Amino acid sequence: MSLPRLYLLDVEGTTSPISLVSEQLFPFARKHLRDYLREHAGEPEVAADLASLAQENRAETAADAPKFGGDGVEPAGDYLIWLMDRDRKSTALKSLQGKIWKAGFEAGELVGTVFPDVPEALGRWTVPPREARVAIYSSGSVEAQRLLFRHSSAGDLTPFLSGYFDTRVGAKTSAESYRAIAAAMGVAAGEILFVSDLVRELDAAREARCLTRLSLREGNQVVSAGGGHSAIRNFAEIL
16 A cells, blocks of 8 residues: 555553553543632633533433533532543533643643554654644543643654644544545545544444454454454554
């Protein structure tokens, strides 16, 4: 195959261990959530997140969901915890989590763990003869992505990254999302290599005509069938 012009990378289970989110980031956000809202609810960006959260809550169909009419830190906190417990891909939740994580990264309480082969691969892909670009596509917010790679266990990796995409571009299981990313990055979908640990995401990328690789990192969920996607165990296997 011809060399990709854009390497599009998932985070959890691809550049970073699954445990980064489940054992570090999520517990940190949960622990500091209510205090953060009490201290920052009046700030314009946080207020905008809470307005978006209230809109999501009004459209909520689950009978056991806490009601949040748009007023009060405690009702907002109850609904956010409820969303976190169900791993909902809520844009408002992801944005607020990103703000909480920013405080943690900047204070040195959080570190963005990446696999040891990631820094070398980013450098290899972005220098001659490849001179490709690298972008991130994760359900975590763009702000959280920037923080993770700026404060990574391998140092600041953001100079290697040309783009960041989250659920605002669309669901990772929708082919349209990958077409939108291709347009935003100025490449054809067929010039993108997307790497993820989830077959359903890879299926959507392939439908959009992207190249794909299935990430089989240690700690990932066992994949019984790869759906025809070539599998890798580290980025050194991407030639």
